Amino acid sequence: MPPLTVVFDLDGTLVETAPDLVDTLNWVFRREGLPELPYAEARNMIGGGARRMIENGLRLDGRAVDDAEMDRMLADFIRYYGEHVADRSRPFPGLDAALDALAGHGFRFAVCTNKREGLSRLLLEALQMTHRFEAICGPDTFNIYKPDPEILRRTIHAAGGALERAIMVGDSETDVATARAAGIPIVAVDFGYSEIPVAKLTPDRLISHYDQLVPAVLELSQPGSQLGA
Secondary structure, eight states, rough: OOOEEEOOOOBBBTTTTTTHHHHHHHHHHHHOOOOOOOOHHHHHTTTSHHHHHHHHHHHHTTTTOHHHHHHHHHHHHHHHHHSTTTOEEOOOOOOOOOHHHHHTOOEEEEEESSSHHHHHHHHHHTTTOOOOSSSEOOOOTOOOOTHHHHHHHHHHHHHOOGGEEEEEESSHHHHHHHHHHOOOOOOTTTTTTSSSOOOGOOOOOOEGGGGHHHHHHHHHTTTTTTTOO
């Protein structure tokens, strides 16, 4: 029987990356002569990848750019962010203990994110977390973005797991939609980056701290549940 697999989103779920991402966005905007965005406003733009973050920021300023300008801004963003990927980003409190406890119950872990795989690995390596995950997959890994469930299916497969024995943990409407489309349970964290309060998205479980993750995952994997059936 394949191992039980917990697949995590990255930004706003595993790691509080907003400080470095917002700093990067505002660095790009300063170069373009655009006003910086307030941290609280820009924080919830995270989750759809760097391009979408830039697009959303430009939309707030009422500015549209052509593809060439967008590509240039995106390249600047990726370069600068890669140099500052873990300046202020840190794992959310309680994460390490939760992963240790779940590993003790035989779970394995993977990352499925809309952040590029190279940047994801750079970040997790800087935080000394890479060894935790059997697979780290971004949109460039398979040329697929969430909420397309195929990126989640392929991530689970890359981790050596099976769809019918997997749970997703995420922070946004995109993550809930991805898990639902793939047909697996979703645990949502309410401390991440979501424009819609995640409680309104009716995830299978909702947690406010990582000390609540282990009981949530174990409940979803009990006999009679979707995973324990």
